[in-house]
Amino acid sequence: xxxxxVIGSLLLATCLAAEAAAGELSDCRALSDDRARxxxxxxxxxxxxxxxxxxxxxxxGPFTVTGPQMxxxxxxxxxxxxxxxxxxxxxxxxxxxxGGAGTGHFLIEMPGTxxxxxxxxxxxxxxxxxx
Numbered sequence: 070x071x072x073x074x075v076i077g078s079l080l081l082a083t084c085l086a087a088e089a090a091a092g093e094l095s096d097c098r099a100l101s102d103d104r105a106r107x108x109x110x111x112x113x114x115x116x117x118x119x120x121x122x123x124x125x126x127x128x129x130g131p132f133t134v135t136g137p138q139m140x141x142x143x144x145x146x147x148x149x150x151x152x153x154x155x156x157x158x159x160x161x162x163x164x165x166x167x168g169g170a171g172t173g174h175f176l177i178e179m180p181g182t183x184x185x186x187x188x189x190x191x192x193x194x195x196x197x198x199x200x
Contacts, residue, residue, distance in 0.1 A: 130184035146191025
């Protein structure tokens with residue numbers, strides 16, 4: 070296959086994937102049921118860093134950490150309480166909370182697969198990034 074055709078095909082595939090992901094994101098945002106919306110967001114493919122968002126209570130993950138990762142969390146309302154859970158055993162690794170709108174951070178030092186149980190009175194976002 071000629072090189073130009075291969076490069077053109079890859080560019081077209083990348084553009085189509087980005088357009089599909091944008092459509093899927095807006096489809097999730099349009100869901101009125103909190104659980105269905107969160108499940109829709111969780112099912113979207115991740116590009117780059119790991120990012121979760123939701124409204125009220127819900128689960129985020131699972132996600133795998135292979136080295137130290139900073140877990141950032143942001144609350145839009147009065148209360149956010151999150152439990153970092155070991156995905157294998159379900160044990161609480163860390164209790165995270167934030168009173169009022171704002172952000173907090175926690176360094177996950179141990180490799181493993183985790184989930185977050187989030188209990189919030191409003192919107193929230195969770196993001197993993199380098200330490």
